[in-house]
Amino acid sequence: MRGAVLYGPRDVRFEERDVPRITKPTDAILRISAACVCGSDLWPYRGIQPIAQPTPMGHEYCGIVEEVGSAVTSVKPGQFVIGSFFASDNTCPHCRFDYQSSCQQRELVSGAQAPQLRVPLADGTLVATSATPSNDLLPSLLTLSDVMGTGWFAADAANVKPGFTVLAVGDGAVGLLGVLSAQQMGAKRIIAMSRNESRQKLAREFGATDIVTERGEEGVARIKELTNGIGADSVLECVGTQESMMQAISSTRPGGHVGYVGVPHGVELDGQELFLAHVHLHGGPAPVRRYLPDLIDLVWNKKINPGKVFDLTLPLDQVAEGYRAMDERRAIKTLLRP
Numbered sequence: 001m002r003g004a005v006l007y008g009p010r011d012v013r014f015e016e017r018d019v020p021r022i023t024k025p026t027d028a029i030l031r032i033s034a035a036c037v038c039g040s041d042l043w044p045y046r047g048i049q050p051i052a053q054p055t056p057m058g059h060e061y062c063g064i065v066e067e068v069g070s071a072v073t074s075v076k077p078g079q080f081v082i083g084s085f086f087a088s089d090n091t092c093p094h095c096r097f098d099y100q101s102s103c104q105q106r107e108l109v110s111g112a113q114a115p116q117l118r119v120p121l122a123d124g125t126l127v128a129t130s131a132t133p134s135n136d137l138l139p140s141l142l143t144l145s146d147v148m149g150t151g152w153f154a155a156d157a158a159n160v161k162p163g164f165t166v167l168a169v170g171d172g173a174v175g176l177l178g179v180l181s182a183q184q185m186g187a188k189r190i191i192a193m194s195r196n197e198s199r200q201k202l203a204r205e206f207g208a209t210d211i212v213t214e215r216g217e218e219g220v221a222r223i224k225e226l227t228n229g230i231g232a233d234s235v236l237e238c239v240g241t242q243e244s245m246m247q248a249i250s251s252t253r254p255g256g257h258v259g260y261v262g263v264p265h266g267v268e269l270d271g272q273e274l275f276l277a278h279v280h281l282h283g284g285p286a287p288v289r290r291y292l293p294d295l296i297d298l299v300w301n302k303k304i305n306p307g308k309v310f311d312l313t314l315p316l317d318q319v320a321e322g323y324r325a326m327d328e329r330r331a332i333k334t335l336l337r338p
């Protein structure tokens with residue numbers, strides 16, 4: 001089979017790879033229905049997070065189960081399934097506290113930008129839908145594997161409650177779906193920070209009530225202005241840079257919450273500044289598995305349409321263009337069809 005392999009900065013190749021096989025009795029092999037490029041794939045793609053060797057790419061996936069190992073009992077061949085980017089057993093103490101992305105047995109799923117994929121710990125990781133979905137649901141179901149679950153976790157970690165004022169820092173797919181999540185959780189006012197017209201438009205469609213184009217200290221001043229000098233109740237940090245993190249913390253009211261899901265790159269927090277900010281900080285790799293059943297219901301019943309973040313769909317063999325379009329911000333997110 002052929003799949004995406006990253007060789008170095010801006011060098012993604014579509015090339016022959018080994019067909020995945022069951023290696024442990026707890027594995028499953030999927031036939032991928034749709035995969036995509038993640039904002040976090042851009043860190044190694046840009047060389048900011050160097051890779052040691054050619055690396056099969058892709059960790060967002062949904063598809064049909066082709067084969068299961070002898071110990072797998074919860075999913076069977078023929079079912080349509082979605083799983084998290086971290087495989088988890090869903091039984092260890094961390095999983096029982098609903099932090100499946102900190103599972104004692106966690107394994108990063110990789111190589112999903114391909115026709116077939118091996119998923120470890122299939123029983124704990126995969127959730128089957130009640131039937132095979134129609135094609136129009138595929139993009140939204142695919143988002144539940146990472147990007148939508150991550151946006152939802154950002155809002156959940158930021159303690160979004162009905163009536164709250166929420167701020168989303170970052171207008172990538174996660175930030176936009178954080179807006180959608182906040183709207184679903186009943187936020188009254190949702191401020192999105194974006195300078196890009198098509199992203200602003202999508203943010204509004206997802207429920208944003210205000211758009212702020214300023215950044216850094218100016219951005220913080222603008223948020224304060226919009227909130228009568230108080231700051232937002234809940235702030236979703238969906239970028240992972242020093243500037244975005246400080247923007248998030250400084251825009252939060254004392255006692256408010258920051259949910260941070262942008263993978264931090266070079267972020268350093270000053271203890272005293274944090275002490276005086278009086279904010280709750282909670283984040284990390286989203287425990288997507290926690291939200292899968294509920295989010296599948298919301299998509300299945302057409303209550304949400306997170307698949308709108310895909311503004312570029314390409315056949316899998318054009319994966320390199322999918323990366324380029326996102327890197328150059330010509331696309332918000334690329335969906336790949338094997």
Ligand SMILES: [Zn+2]
Nearest residue numbers: 090092095103
């Ligand atoms: Zn676990």
